[in-house]
Amino acid sequence: MDISQNKKSQMEMATAGSTDIIIVGAGVAGSALAYALGKDGRKVHVIERDLSEPDRIVGEFLQPGGYLKLLDLGLQDCVDGIDAQQVFGLVLTKDGKNSKNPFSLDKFHPDVVGRGFHHGPFLQKLREKASSESNVRLEQGTVSSLFEEQGTIKGVKYKSKSGQELTAYAPLTIVCDGCHSNMRRSLCNPKVDFPSCFVGLVLENCELPFAEYVQMILADPSPILFYPISSTEIRCLVDVPGQKVPSIATGEMANYLKTIVAPQVHPELYHAFLASIRKGNIKSVPNRSMSCAPCPTAGALLIGDAFNMRNALTGGGMTVALSEVVVLRNLLRSLHNLNNASATHKYLESFYTLRKPLASTINILSNALYKVCCASSDPARKEMRRALFDYMSLGGICSSGVMSILAGLNPCPWSLVFHFFALAIYGVMCLLLPFPSLKRLWIGSRLMLVASGILFPMIKDEGVKQMFFPVTVPAYHRPAPVN
């Protein structure tokens, strides 16, 4: 199906000015939301800058929790027919030793597992589903700004595919224009951090040492990931710390990968890794995290990467975006009339609290895990990294507890804090037993300080009240306005 083709009836709907909701951006969040709202009977106008299939190295692994959200939205068939690969857990590798950590999926339907795939075909499937809804009009165009009148967003200004400057009107605009969002400035106060870049390669003609598992090497200076994205291809993401990475164009990157990274790669993947460098299809993407305080504005809402980002190490971004779609769809189901802007706005404020449990646990786990997984010359940090590997290797609740948060299946912030400090305490015990020394005691106490220094600022950024005591936030209880 040509998804950029406009349907006649949909054009009539737009010209009649009967749009309920404008969605800016048909990425993962925008397409899934358009489908969900269209299915619920809302007239939706989606404006997407580029409707052709993207070729990106992001969003290629969907956590089991993300798949659960696809099921909830009726979008599970979007992982069919794209050669998606089932993934059952994570293998950590440190100093040649492996720790195998399956997802705890016993409580779920056998279909609920992780999935690796190419991002482009998956996204096109989501867009096709959205445009298959008769209430959804998916248009190619670039939104330049929000259109505001007396403090309320009334729509957007955009340039159509043919270059026409147009204005689209709707009582509610949902902005999901991704990590480079132009629109977020007026809707939130972003705090962006660029800890590193991810360099992507595709490995062919090889098998993962642990089939159907994501493999993460705790390498020096920082982690390397491998996971299947088709029946014949393995994605390798190499984390390169800092914002300035060796140049791909001059060959510095290829040299870095050959000399620093290749010797740390699994022997089974070594030759395919070198072959992939020789082939030259190397891509690099900044790895951003961004916490955000919303500036609530009547008539508009932010979701997905436009609102919040976390370290890509744990592949949680699409799971957060899809869970936000579910939260928003459920909220909007109780709201029949969107035309009272201030009542709608007050009611929808609860979105920012209701999304918290899942978003904050995934955000903190990925950002904290990244800090713990990077190599360091600081003995306390070294011990913390060793403790992570040993703690996960204990198996049982230690492994399954962390894995269920990582998978997006346990949105309980208390579990996250429990496992983080259990890991730190385990690290201290390993240092002190059986023969403590003054030096080990000193490193152990520094390890606890490092752990607190990682976790507490992240919790503060997320908001203690919203994260741990959401019921004390007034917006949490706000009922839908009566028409």
Ligand SMILES: Cc1cc2nc3c(=O)[nH]c(=O)nc-3n(C[C@H](O)[C@H](O)[C@H](O)COP(=O)(O)OP(=O)(O)OC[C@H]3O[C@@H](n4cnc5c(N)ncnc54)[C@H](O)[C@@H]3O)c2cc1C
């Ligand atoms: C290196 C890396 C690897 C990652 N790997 C994973 C992973 O394995 N698993 C995972 O779950 N997450 C991963 N992520 C995160 C994931 O890609 C994002 O969280 C997810 O794509 C967010 O979806 P979104 O809809 O908010 O944004 P996007 O998917 O980026 O969509 C935004 C859309 O808005 C459109 N747009 C932008 N500006 C405009 C405009 N002005 N007008 C109209 N349209 C516009 C864009 O064209 C785009 O289609 C990764 C991120 C990085 C950086």
